[in-house]
Amino acid sequence: MNNKKYKNLIIKTKIAFYSKIKGFFIFRPYGLKIWENIKYILNKMLIKTKHKNYYFPLLIPKSLFNIEYNNIKNFYKECAIVTHTRFLIKKKKLVIDQKSKLNEELIIRPTSEVIIWDTCKEWIQSYKDLPLLINQWVNVVRLEMKNKMFLRNSEFLWQEGHTAHKNKKEAINEIKKIKKIYINLIKKKLSIPFIYGKKTNTEKFSGAKFTYSFETLTNNGKCIQLATIHFLAKNFSKAFKVMYTNKENKKEYVWNTSWGISTRLIGAMIMIHSDNKGLIIPPKISPIHIIIIPIIKKKYYYKYIKKINKIVKKLKKKLKKNKIKIKYDNNLNITPGNKYFKYEKMGIPIRIVIGKKEIKNNFIEIYRRDKDKKYILKLNNKINIKIINILNKIQKNIYKKAKKKMIKNTFIINDYKIFKKKIINNGGFILSYWDNKKSTELKIKNETKATIRCIINKKKNGKCIYTGKKTNTKVVFGKSY
RNA sequence: CGGGGUGUAGCGUAGUCUGGUUUAUCGCGCCUGGUUUGGGACCAGGAGAUCACAAGUUCAAAUCUUGUCACUCCGACCA
Incomplete structure (x- = not known):
């Protein structure tokens, strides 16, 4: 998929929109819901592993970055800097009040290691306070020259995990744990195939001792980094003096890790799964699983509309337990064909069509977006199980298709x-x-x-x-x- | 920040070279009314543009000149 197609697809399917500022994009409900689904899934996994969500401030004093040079080395060329606090109004226009200049500049977080460890050192006294497992879902700003929706936004939403551990072994274990979680998310939920490995010294996060990354491939042979996990060792704890007292009553530095995934995953998902007809969204993260379209001739309207509504109501009720989201588009001013194209473009996994033919024969027409094929399903008590089965198959098939392409390249x-x-x-x-x-x-x-x-x-x-x-x-x- | 390119209605565009029948073209979308609805419906009517902005040349500028801004592609930076 080329850039223009990619961008058009995002705009037309109402996933995101341009803002007035270069590199900053607006999430529209359909796009935001995909992110919220990813967030919900990952957050649930992180709760199980006893990570806790925090919120640290958006602005970080410049001096904190000076403490750990290696950390800012990655970002100093792309910072948004806050320098003043007040405007004057001159001729009904805003002019910066030079008197309000801050003593120390504040930086909009490009990442939060420094503020987190500068704060958390006060919470860590004993080995009993460890491990400290912090996570936050926030936005970060990195003003880069070149932008691409989702793949390279100047502001992006992400999840950043920051952990402190007693020793190396525990920190390494944390990395293994997070690796498993990310594999689950990327492979099983987003259906994206990847290669996992360690970054070279040139490519790693400069504050880290090692960086591990998940890499995938797009149709046009370019690579996208999906997620990173950093083994920070004692780099940050030494810089910020994050220490604890061990059982032998000796002071020791903690071992840190950090790791994250961002809204870039959405960009990768779009790039990798889309076809000529538009998006293909894996069921696990799709805001809508099933779109139902009724077809009725006007002269038979009263004869069938009630029956169709009844079937829809039943399906909705049956599938609600399994958290299957159904949208029923009964707008009769738009022709069915028009709706088909619209929802295919949006990548909704399943379409169900119900009309005279279906009512008479007691079946429904079901369309699989991933295969671009129609099937017939009998309307009976087992229909919900069958539909869930199909959704699972779609999920797996999308991965299989993507993996095939990756291997081919x-x-x-x-x-x-x-x-x-x-x-x-x-x-x-x-x-x-x-x-x-x-x-x-x-x-x-x-x-x-x-x-x-x-x-x-x-x-x-x-x-x-x-x-x-x-x-x-x-x-x-x-x-x- | 270096080198190209582009800016005309909500979107996509014609017209720019060669200034003047342009009341600025066409398609999509939007609004009203009606007929339709098994793969992007049709008919009728309608709204919507100081032609990116500013200055200049000229009897006359979307069209030529200069400047500014925005976007975009290609480099350097990068989750």
Whole structure:
């Protein structure tokens, strides 16, 4: 899908809209509901693992960023900075009151590590206060040059988890836990296939000791980072003096992790699943699961409308228990065909059509968006089970289709000439070996624009794609979105 | 911030090169009334544009010149 198509689809299906400010977008109900569904699902999982939701302030004093240079290194070129508090009105126009200049500038959070650990150090005294499992659902601002709806917004909504642990082992366990949760969310709920691995030193979050990431591929062979998990080690606890007293009555620094997913997932979901007809939304996160469309000729209107309404009412009642959302579009001023196109574009997983034919034969016509095919279902007591089954099948099929595409665009290459050709012409994921040298990584980036998306394993031996040196580091290359 | 491109109704556009029958074209959408409804319905009527903004050239500017702004594509930055 090209950029124009992607953008048009988002605007036409009322997922989002432009705002007056470049890079800032408006979520419309349909788009926001998708985010809220993702949020609901993930939040539920995080409650089970005893993470607690917090809310830390939007504005962070500049000085806090100065404490941990490594943290701001990633963001200092893209900050929104608050410098004044007051306007004057001159000739009915607002003019900044220079007298209201703040002693210290405030930064709209690009991420919240510093304010969280600067605050939480006061809550951590004993080993009994650990682990501290913080999460927050907020917006962050990173003013970037180039924007793309959902994939690169200047303001985006996200979830940021920040945890403090007694020791390394506990922190590593936390990372494993979060990895499992993210896999569940991305694979099972969003139906997006991915590659998981460790970032190289050049690509990692600079405040972290290690960064792990989930990477996926779009139709046009470009990579999208879906989620990241950072092992911060003691970087932040040392900077902010977050310490606890252990059982032996000795002071120790805590071990930290941080991790997040953002509204970018929506962009990835759109990019990966959409087809010529429009969006395809996985049932687990779809705001509407079933759209019901009645078809009635005017002369038979009174004969059938009541029967159709009755069937709809029954279906709604039966499926309510399973949290299946049904929309009944009985606007008779719009022709059925028009509605088909509209809801197909919106990516609603199932469409049910009920008319004279269906009433007479006691069945319904059911359409699967993922397969673009119509089926007939008998109207009986088992209909709700059948529909739920179909929704589950759709969920799995969307993943299967996406995974097939990803595999088709994943190549194992050992020859740099072929590598170069492939990355420039096709893009995609390219599995190769790398000699662990920054200089090699940068040379490849300069020559092909491809970066190492992540390191996938360090077991088998091979030869570096660029230098030919022996190495055991197998990596995935790709071009970033 | 560097190099291209574009700005005409809610959206998409014609007209710009070569200034003048333009009361600014067409399609979609919107409003009113009616007829329709098994894959984007039809008929009739209607509303909606200081042609991005500003200045200049000219008898005359959507059209030419200059400036400003916005958007967009390609680079550098990036979840």
